[in-house]
Amino acid sequence: MNAKDVLKRKIDTREFKICVIGLGYVGLPLILEFAKAGFRVYGIDIDQKRISSLKKAKSYVDDISNQDLKEILSKKLFMPGSSYTVVKDCDCIIICVPTPLSKTKEPDISFIINCFDKLLPHLKKNQLIILESTTYPGTTREILAPRLKESGFSVGENIYLCFSPERIDPGNKIYTLSSIPKIVGGIGRASTELGAYVYKKIIEKIVTVSSCDVAETVKLLENTFRSVNIGLANEMQLLCYKLGIDIWEVIKAASTKPYGFMPFYPGPGLGGHCIPVDPVYLLWRAKLSGFEPRLIDIAQQVNAYMPEHIIERITNILNRHKKPLNDSKILLIGVSYKENIKDTRESPALEIISLLRKAGSQVSYH
Numbered sequence: 001m002n003a004k005d006v007l008k009r010k011i012d013t014r015e016f017k018i019c020v021i022g023l024g025y026v027g028l029p030l031i032l033e034f035a036k037a038g039f040r041v042y043g044i045d046i047d048q049k050r051i052s053s054l055k056k057a058k059s060y061v062d063d064i065s066n067q068d069l070k071e072i073l074s075k076k077l078f079m080p081g082s083s084y085t086v087v088k089d090c091d092c093i094i095i096c097v098p099t100p101l102s103k104t105k106e107p108d109i110s111f112i113i114n115c116f117d118k119l120l121p122h123l124k125k126n127q128l129i130i131l132e133s134t135t136y137p138g139t140t141r142e143i144l145a146p147r148l149k150e151s152g153f154s155v156g157e158n159i160y161l162c163f164s165p166e167r168i169d170p171g172n173k174i175y176t177l178s179s180i181p182k183i184v185g186g187i188g189r190a191s192t193e194l195g196a197y198v199y200k201k202i203i204e205k206i207v208t209v210s211s212c213d214v215a216e217t218v219k220l221l222e223n224t225f226r227s228v229n230i231g232l233a234n235e236m237q238l239l240c241y242k243l244g245i246d247i248w249e250v251i252k253a254a255s256t257k258p259y260g261f262m263p264f265y266p267g268p269g270l271g272g273h274c275i276p277v278d279p280v281y282l283l284w285r286a287k288l289s290g291f292e293p294r295l296i297d298i299a300q301q302v303n304a305y306m307p308e309h310i311i312e313r314i315t316n317i318l319n320r321h322k323k324p325l326n327d328s329k330i331l332l333i334g335v336s337y338k339e340n341i342k343d344t345r346e347s348p349a350l351e352i353i354s355l356l357r358k359a360g361s362q363v364s365y366h
Contacts, residue, residue, distance in 0.1 A: 003126040003158065004190050010091060011198050014038040018198075019087055021115055022096035023050055023080065025273075025343065026132055026166040028061045029177050030094060033202040035072035042090060043080040054080040062170050062341045087122035092198060094130045096166065100277065107136055107281045109143070116144055120151050128160040128194050131212075134219050134278055136285040139163075140212035145187055156188025162195035163212040165219030171341040181205040185215030223278035224296055229264040230275070231299030234306055237266035241313075269306040269348025271337020276303070276346045307351040311359070326360035333366050 001009075010016040018034055020027045023045040031041045045051055053060055057070040072078040079086070087093060097111040112133055119129075129148075131140055140163045145155050153159040167180045182203045186192035196206045209215050233251070240247040247266060255263045270276040279296050286293045315325050337347040344350060349365070356363045 004160075004194060007091060007126065007128065007160075007194055008197055011201065014040075016092065016198070017042070017090045018092045018094065019044060019090040020094045020096060021045075021119075022098070022111075022133070023047075023054065024096065024098070025061055025170055026168050027094070027096035028059075028064055029168060030096065030132075030202075031078055032064055032068055032072065033177055035075075035077035037202050039077070039201070041072075041078050042086040043078060044082060044084060044086070045080070046082060048082065051080050051082055054078075060342075062343070063176075084118045084122050087119055088124060090127065092128040092130065093119060093123075094132060096132045098273070099133045099135050099281070100273075101280055105280060107284050109133075109135055109139060112139065113143065116147060120147060123148075123151065123153070123159070125153070125158045128162070128191070128198065130162045130164050130195055132164055132166045134165060134223075134274065134281065135216060136281040137213045137216045137220070138285070139216060141187065156186075156191050160186065160188075160191040160194050161212070162186035162191050163215040164195060164199065165215060165222075167222075170343055171338065178203055181207050183207050183209060183215050183218050185209040185212045187212060217282075220278050220282040223274045224282055226264075227270065227275050227279045227303065228295060228299040229262070230267070230270065231302040233264040233266045235302050238302075238309065267306065267348070268310050268352060270303045271345070271347040271349075272343065273345045307348050307355060310348075310352055311355050314356075325356070327362065329362045329364070330356055331364045331366065335365050 007016065017040050019042040020031050021044045023031070023043050027043065031043055034041050043054065050060065054069060057066050057073055059066050059069055095112065095115055097115050099111065100108050102108045112131065112135065131144065140161060145161055148155050148159055148161065155161050162184055164182060164184045167182070168177065169175060182199045182205070184192055184195040184199060184206060185208065186195050192208050196208050200206050209218065236250070237247045240250060251263050251265060254261055279300055283293055283296055283300070314330065318325055318328055332349055332353060335347060335349040336342060336344050353363050353365065
């Protein structure tokens, strides 16, 4: 029996041990699903507050309850910690670390690289490594695979490497982790096959693609699609404001068309870890290859301008009442990037608060 078949047998019998690195909005739901399916899962995070909270069965992720954690901890199916030494006892390592933007608005994959460098001393032959962190096309093949080769591994033969983009929508009760199709692309057929085989145990539909590069680009296309269409909605809102037309009525009426139209809505800007960040990864990679994706770039500019537009609107309203923005008392209702969640990552409300305070306003929020 070859190594791939041995790992498949271990997956089927639940002897297959999994380690998830990065216990946030992506990593923790994965852990819960694998543990519920009977797998023993180790969790690694550098944030000691998170580890302490998890050991006490206290959740900090919207879609996971304290009871969920209590159950998998009591059954010893989940072991949270900060040490990478557990990696040597695992068959699969799934990386879910953040990939933010740098201060110069360029991709920052330092979390991936640092995490991988910590992994390397503990890796052994016949393990499966899966990167889920959103990144630019080529990261898995150009950055991770060479590191494995330098450490004496043969990718696709005695160690397996995949990219599988996360598709987590916090607060969504209809489309959950298990019901959203999972994309898997690996270095070589064996890697893709193994990645698909393990995810199939917790996710209803698996879609395999020809390479890691394709899988990485899929994620960027999904969120760039949303960014561009939101950019169009925001630009239409700016136009309708100038024309004295109600954009909401326009969108509602346009939405009655049963084909060729999909409603997107204007707002104060883009929020969350994905939509404001992912198109920048695609832009950066495209420009590195000598291609200027103008439509994506313009959509980013329109969306980034929206907080300033909100300040202009507030200023105009106050002026009509003969009040300056300076020293006015302003209440913001809603600070997270979407309704009914705790997540404020990249929320445009935070920038609006900052702009108002710079203008001398007394800002409160609910």
